Structures are given as structure tokens and as C-alpha cells.
Amino acid sequence: MTLDLLVFAQAGGQEAVDKFANATSSGIALGAIYALLALGLVLIYKATQVLNFAHGALAALGAFFAAYLATVINFPGRYVTFLPTTVQWILSALVAVLITAVVGLVLERLAIRPMIGEPLFSVVMITIALDIVIRTITDDLIGTNPRPLGDPWGADVVNIGPAIVAKSELATVAVTIIALVGIALFFRSRYGVAMRATAFDQEAAMAQGISAGRIFALAWAIGAGLAAAAGIFSSLFPRSIGVSNTTAFFAFRALPAIVIGGLDSISGAVVGGFIVGLAESYAGAYFIGDTWSFLGLGFAGVMPYIVMLIVLIVRPYGLFGTEEIRRV
Amino acid sequence: MRTRPRLYVSYSSEMALLPTWTQKISALIFFALLVVIPFGVIPGFGFLADNDWMKILSRVAIFAIGALGLHILSGLAGQVSLGHAFFVGIGAYTAAILGGEVGKGTWGLGLPIWIWLPAAAIVAAAIGAVIAPVAVRVRGIYLAIVTLGLVFIGEWMFRSLPFITGGSQAGRKFPGLEFRLWQEEVPLIDFTSDGSWFGVEMTSEAKTYLLLLVFVIIGVVIAKNIQRTRIGRAFMSIRDRDIAAEVMGVADTKHKVMAFALSSALAGVTGALMGAFVGRLIPEGFSLFLSIQFVAALLIGGIGTVSGTLLGATFVIVLPRLVQDFTGLLASTAESGTGVLAAIAAFFVSTAENDPGIVSTLPGTSPGLNIAQFNLLLYGLLLIGFLIFEPLGLYGIWIRIRNYWKSWPFTY
Numbered sequence: 001m002t003l004d005l006l007v008f009a010q011a012g013g014q015e016a017v018d019k020f021a022n023a024t025s026s027g028i029a030l031g032a033i034y035a036l037l038a039l040g041l042v043l044i045y046k047a048t049q050v051l052n053f054a055h056g057a058l059a060a061l062g063a064f065f066a067a068y069l070a071t072v073i074n075f076p077g078r079y080v081t082f083l084p085t086t087v088q089w090i091l092s093a094l095v096a097v098l099i100t101a102v103v104g105l106v107l108e109r110l111a112i113r114p115m116i117g118e119p120l121f122s123v124v125m126i127t128i129a130l131d132i133v134i135r136t137i138t139d140d141l142i143g144t145n146p147r148p149l150g151d152p153w154g155a156d157v158v159n160i161g162p163a164i165v166a167k168s169e170l171a172t173v174a175v176t177i178i179a180l181v182g183i184a185l186f187f188r189s190r191y192g193v194a195m196r197a198t199a200f201d202q203e204a205a206m207a208q209g210i211s212a213g214r215i216f217a218l219a220w221a222i223g224a225g226l227a228a229a230a231g232i233f234s235s236l237f238p239r240s241i242g243v244s245n246t247t248a249f250f251a252f253r254a255l256p257a258i259v260i261g262g263l264d265s266i267s268g269a270v271v272g273g274f275i276v277g278l279a280e281s282y283a284g285a286y287f288i289g290d291t292w293s294f295l296g297l298g299f300a301g302v303m304p305y306i307v308m309l310i311v312l313i314v315r316p317y318g319l320f321g322t323e324e325i326r327r328v
Numbered sequence: 329m330r331t332r333p334r335l336y337v338s339y340s341s342e343m344a345l346l347p348t349w350t351q352k353i354s355a356l357i358f359f360a361l362l363v364v365i366p367f368g369v370i371p372g373f374g375f376l377a378d379n380d381w382m383k384i385l386s387r388v389a390i391f392a393i394g395a396l397g398l399h400i401l402s403g404l405a406g407q408v409s410l411g412h413a414f415f416v417g418i419g420a421y422t423a424a425i426l427g428g429e430v431g432k433g434t435w436g437l438g439l440p441i442w443i444w445l446p447a448a449a450i451v452a453a454a455i456g457a458v459i460a461p462v463a464v465r466v467r468g469i470y471l472a473i474v475t476l477g478l479v480f481i482g483e484w485m486f487r488s489l490p491f492i493t494g495g496s497q498a499g500r501k502f503p504g505l506e507f508r509l510w511q512e513e514v515p516l517i518d519f520t521s522d523g524s525w526f527g528v529e530m531t532s533e534a535k536t537y538l539l540l541l542v543f544v545i546i547g548v549v550i551a552k553n554i555q556r557t558r559i560g561r562a563f564m565s566i567r568d569r570d571i572a573a574e575v576m577g578v579a580d581t582k583h584k585v586m587a588f589a590l591s592s593a594l595a596g597v598t599g600a601l602m603g604a605f606v607g608r609l610i611p612e613g614f615s616l617f618l619s620i621q622f623v624a625a626l627l628i629g630g631i632g633t634v635s636g637t638l639l640g641a642t643f644v645i646v647l648p649r650l651v652q653d654f655t656g657l658l659a660s661t662a663e664s665g666t667g668v669l670a671a672i673a674a675f676f677v678s679t680a681e682n683d684p685g686i687v688s689t690l691p692g693t694s695p696g697l698n699i700a701q702f703n704l705l706l707y708g709l710l711l712i713g714f715l716i717f718e719p720l721g722l723y724g725i726w727i728r729i730r731n732y733w734k735s736w737p738f739t740y
Contacts (some may be wrong), residue, residue: 045469051469051472051473111712111716114716115715115716118715118719120408120468120469120472121402121408121623121627121631122627122715122719124408124410124469124472125623125624125627125711125715126711126712126715126716128620128623128711129624129708129709129711129712129715130708130712131708132620132704132705132707132708132711133705133708133709133712136697136701136704136705136708137705139701140696140697140701252476252480252616255473255476255477256473256477259470259473259474263469263470294488295488296484296487296488296489297487297488297496298484298487299484299488301480301484302480302481302484305477305478305480305481306481308473308474308477309462309474309477312462312465312466312470312474313462313465316465316466316467316470317470324467
């Protein structure tokens with residue numbers, strides 16, 4: 001950050017202000033996507049103690065569903081033609097999110113439930129194996145070329161102060177805020193309290209009559225749904241022209257976000273997501289040109305990991321994570 | 329049967345690499361079989377002497393060395409690592425710098441194999457030892473993510489150093505498998521051209537295979553031996569209960585760093601040999617998928633055992649070839665055969681345009697999965713299947729078979 005400010009101070013003038021504002025706004029939008037991904041990951045981790053490496057594949061799958069529903073079969077838009085196209089597209093996206101949530105449910109039941117109590121390495125590996133399977137199928141469904149999602153915003157932009165912001169980016173931030181509020185409200189509901197109880201002490205929760213299995217399934221469904229939402233937004237205008245076989249890899253950069261925030265902290269996930277998004281955006285905006293040519297291509301893509309390493313050296317359990325109490 | 333597995337009558341027999349005579353003899357027979365494979369004299373397995381199978385077995389050997397490295401880190405010391413590919417890359421590029429051709433676009437000093445191969449191990453171990461103190465600050469799943477980050481940072485680094493790695497998607501030439509004393513014109517022993525050895529005509533593939541077999545055996549002896557040493561026992565105590573180990577006076581960080589260094593050294597050797605064997609590697613080759621393959625080898629074979637690691641390494645490398653053959657068989661059955669089998673095969677394989685099927689033998693992606701994708705899919709499904717139904721892996725299957733016959737003809 002200090003480096004960015006330094007560069008900012010040196011460059012001076014309106015141009016520098018614009019550059020900084022644009023980098024910040026696109027960083028916030030990117031951070032919102034990471035926050036959505038991180039939210040799902042943390043939710044699943046808190047409830048089931050499983051880190052879902054298949055999150056990116058689920059995101060790509062969700063984006064594919066959205067693309068297929070909106071552009072190929074126009075479902076449910078074909079039945080509600082009286083609604084404006086924007087609403088039709090949002091309905092398609094919602095259906096895609098729901099389908100992905102069901103996929104999450106099925107995955108939990110088929111592959112994750114039998115692994116309860118297995119060593120960490122095996123559980124990590126099974127989600128990686130799931131990632132391979134889902135990604136292969138999704139890649140085949142998508143085909144060789146990126147599939148546009150047919151969203152109503154296209155490449156439209158609006159000016160907010162000095163920054164030029166894509167409308168889809170505004171939608172991303174809006175959806176992230178809705179998701180955050182939704183999750184916060186969910187945690188106050190009956191099932192949300194049950195989930196918090198299960199995360200805190202599984203046996204005690206079960207003794208109170210909470211079905212841990214149902215909570216696990218619910219966590220996976222919500223997590224997969226959030227992944228789909230993130231996948232959809234990561235396939236829109238400023239980031240890419242559509243869902244492609246690289247969409248799944250995008251989600252790997254949400255892992256630093258949850259580590260920075262602390263694996264078991266919901267608010268940490270959101271903060272981590274925005275830190276990672278901003279860091280990546282600033283790196284992309286400032287570490288280019290001849291001075292930084294030694295950094296090579298794709299430095300912005302590894303920036304999240306570098307930030308993560310720095311945070312971990314200082315705080316091994318992330319910014320908001322609870323330190324593991326080790327008993328003999 | 330005079331001896332039983334796990335029945336030890338003296339301390340020295342418990343500490344022996346091969347405790348029973350049955351094991352000694354079967355290990356010797358197995359070793360002899362491995363040596364004679366290139367001559368095609370094993371009944372029923374003569375096809376293994378074909379050049380393409382020789383190449384696959386050579387790749388198994390190279391991969392097994394790295395898998396043994398991960399076995400030391402994850403199987404013995406219990407540290408989850410997804411960063412093995414990074415150290416493989418370090419080893420490969422160390423070898424490339426030291427052994428690569430002089431005066432090309434990329435750095436190369438043209439030194440002989442007896443310098444670049446040990447150097448690959450040493451440099452990888454050194455970098456492992458430098459990174460380890462940071463990595464061991466975090467535990468469990470955090471460590472998995474940190475090592476994952478290492479792979480991504482490493483891949484970017486390799487892409488950004490074109491004067492060493494040849495740059496993204498282009499790659500560079502690696503030193504060959506030739507033994508020179510120094511930089512003389514004609515190598516003393518050349519493993520990459522056909523010719524006779526001690527009066528026996530051998531193909532270059534057979535020579536390479538025999539050379540790599542030697543390296544694997546050295547790797548196996550290292551991995552087996554380390555379990556019998558003080559350091560190996562310290563690793564296992566950290567894996568089983570790190571706090572208890574610390575209480576008993578096992579230095580936690582020190583041994584974790586050692587495990588990282590040792591495993592990285594073997595990974596480095598794998599990288600150097602991989603480069604030498606394939607001849608040209610691109611920086612993108614050292615990706616997360618390579619790491620996953622190593623982890624998969626460990627888990628499929630049976631984590632924590634040397635024989636399981638070797639089985640797993642063989643499985644992971646041979647599987648793509650088997651899938652390819654299987655798909656080919658399905659396609660030919662679907663095209664030429666009649667009856668139920670052909671109908672089932674036709675359901676799975678599409679051999680023509682607009683022919684529905686899960687796998688397509690045609691180039692391109694539609695209508696079904698192509699062979700590479702089918703390979704990946706099967707790979708993932710097998711991994712899931714093994715983890716759910718056989719958590720001890722191939723080694724676990726072997727244990728069950730052994731236990732069944734242990735007290736034969738009695739059931740207990």
C-alpha cells in the first residue's frame with residue numbers, strides 16, 4: 001500500500017487521480033467476487049471442517065448454467081416474456097445458482113459425507129479430485145470458446161467521480177452486499193443458529209437435537225450457490241468475455257483471501273476478499289511498464305499469494321482467525 | 329511358512345530392511361524381474377520391452393523418486409504439501425543452468441551429469457530449507473494453502489525468467505542423459521543412443537530405463553533407511569502427535585525443516601531427470617496438476633509406506649496409457665464387433681460426427697469428451713473411489729490379501 005501511495009504521489013496530477021480511482025473501483029469489484037467465493041468457502045469450512053478446493057469448478061459450473069439458461073434455452077425468460085430482459089436474465093442467473101446449490105448438496109452427500117473423520121490430507125484430496133471431475137465435465141460443456149452469459153449490462157459504464165465503473169461491477173458489489181446481509185440474517189434464523197452451534201461443538205449440537213448431516217448439506221448448498229454467483233460475475237464484462245476453461249482457476253485466488261481473513265471467520269473472509277481484490281488491482285495498475293518489466297507477465301495474479309505469505313508470517317492464523325488451542 | 333509378517337524374534341530383525349527370508353527372496357526376484365524387463369524375456373509381459381512401454385516405465389521411475397520425496401514429507405513427517413511441483417521445477421532448472429548447452433538463448437554451462445544431478449538435489453534442498461521455516465509456522469490446512477501458493481508463485485517466477493526457462497509456452501532444451509568426465513566431445517557412457525553394452529545390443533530406451541532404475545533403487549533405499557534412523561523416528565513422532573514429540577525432546581521446527589529439505593532434494597532429482605528425459609519442458613509444466621499427481625500417487629498407493637508410494641507412482645503414470653488403450657479397444661469393438669459388447673461400447677464411444685457417446689475418438693471437443701478429458705475424468709473418479717472405499721490405497725488391498733493367506737487354510 002505504501003508503495004502504491006508513493007507512486008501515486010510521484011506521478012501527480014489528474015491522470016494519477018483517475019488511475020488510482022479506477023484501480024480502486026475495479027479492485028473493490030474484484031474484491032466483491034473474491035468475498036463471495038471466500039464467504040462460501042468459510043461457510044463450508046466452519047460447518048464441516050472441509051476446505052473445498054472444488055469451489056472454482058463449482059463457480060465455473062454455475063456460470064455455465066447461467067450462460068446456458070440465459071442464451072441457449074432462455075429459461076425461465078421464455079415463460080415470462082412480459083418482464084423486462086434485465087429481470088429475465090436475473091431469473092436465469094438465480095435458477096443457475098439454485099441448480100449449482102443442488103449440485104453442492106449432491107456432492108456433499110456422495111463424496112464428502114463418507115469422508116467425515118478421515119485424515120486432513122484425504123479430505124483435501126477428495127475435494128481436489130472433485131475439482132478435477134467437475135472441471136473436466138464443465139470444460140466439455142463449455143466447449144473450446146468462451147461462452148458469453150448474455151447479461152443485460154454488456155460493456156456499459158458509468159462515471160462515479162473520477163472513476164469509470166462498469167455496470168456489471170456495480171451489480172457485483174450490490175449482490176455481494178445482498179449476500180452478506182442475507183448470510184447475517186440467516187445466522188439469526190433457526191437453521192443459522194443450528195449451524196453456528198454445529199460449527200462450535202458438533203456433539204453438543206447433536207445432543208440438542210440438531211441434525212448435523214442436514215447442517216452439512218445446507219452449508220454445502222449455500223456455499224455452492226455463492227460460488228455460482230461469484231462464477232457468474234467473474235465471467236462478465238470487465239473480467240472476461242464469458243465463461244471459459246480458465247474461470248475455474250480464478251477461484252484459487254480466493255484461497256489467499258480466506259487465509260488472510262482467517263479460515264473460520266466470516267467477516268475475515270469478506271475483509272480478506274477485498275484486501276486481495278485491491279492488492280491484485282493495484283498490482284495490475286501500477287506494476288506494469290518498463291520499470292517493472294522484470295516482474296514478467298501475470299504478476300497481478302500471484303499478488304494475492306504474496307500478500308497471504310506476508311500476513312501469515314506475521315499472523316499464522318490470519319487476521320481474524322481463532323488460534324488453534326493445542327492440548328496434549 | 330516359517331515366518332509371519334510382523335512377528336519379530338530379535339531387535340535386529342525388526343530393524344532390518346527386509347525382516348524375513350520370504351521378503352528377502354521376493355524382493356530379489358522382483359528386482360531381477362525389473363532388470364530383465366528390457367530384454368522381453370518375461371512370459372506374458374514381453375510387450376513391456378517395446379520402446380513406448382520402456383518410455384512409460386522410465387517416466388514411472390522418474391516420478392517415483394519425487395513421490396518418495398513427498399512420502400518423506402507427508403507420509404513420514406505428516407506435513408500436507410501441495411507445493412512439490414515447485415521443488416521439481418527448481419531441480420529441473422538448476423540442472424538446465426549447469427548442464428545446458430553453452431551459447432544458446434538460455435543460460436547453460438555445459439557441465440557433466442555428475443555435477444548437475446547432485447546440484448539439482450542440493451539447490452532444491454537448500455530452497456526447501458529456506459522456505460520451510462515460514463511454512464512450518466502454519467499447520468494443517470493453512471500449510472496446504474501456503475504450499476499451493478508456492479506453486480502459483482513458482483510458476484509465475486519460471487514464466488518471468490525467460491533467460492533460464494525459455495519463457496512461457498516456449499520452454500528450453502535440457503541436458504541429456506550422457507555421462508561425461510568433463511566437457512569432452514564423445515560422452516563416456518551415452519544413454520540416449522542405441523548400441524551394445526557388454527556385448528548385448530540395447531536400445532536407447534532400455535539403457536535409459538536401466539539407468540533410472542538405479543536412481544529409483546537409491547531413492548527407495550534412502551526412503552526405507554530414513555525410517556530406521558533417529559531422524560525418521562522423529563518425523564513419525566511429529567506426524568503422530570507433534571506436542572507429545574516436542575515434550576519428549578524432539579525439536580519440532582528443526583525436523584520439519586529437515587523433512588522439507590530431504591523431500592525437496594528428491595523432488596529436485598526428479599525435476600532434473602524429467603528435463604533430461606523429456607528433453608524440453610515448458611515453465612507451465614510445473615503446475616498445480618503435477619503436485620496433485622504426486623499427492624494422488626501417495627494416496628492411491630497407500631500413504632506412509634514406501635511400497636505403497638511406488639505402487640501409486642506406477643498407477644498414476646501408467647493409468648493414462650491404460651485409459652488410452654481401453655478407449656481404443658472400445659472404439660474398435662464399437663466399429664467392428666456385433667452383439668451386446670459392441671452395443672455397450674457404442675454407447676460409450678462416439679467414432680463419427682454426431683454420434684452420441686461419452687468419449688469421442690475424433691479430435692476436438694464435441695460431441696463427447698476427448699480422450700485427454702476422459703483420462704482426467706477417470707483419474708478424478710478413481711481418486712474419489714480410492715479415498716472413499718479404500719483409504720489405505722493399493723497397499724491396503726495387498727495387506728488384505730496377505731492377511732487372508734497368512735493363516736491359510738484357517739480363516740483366523
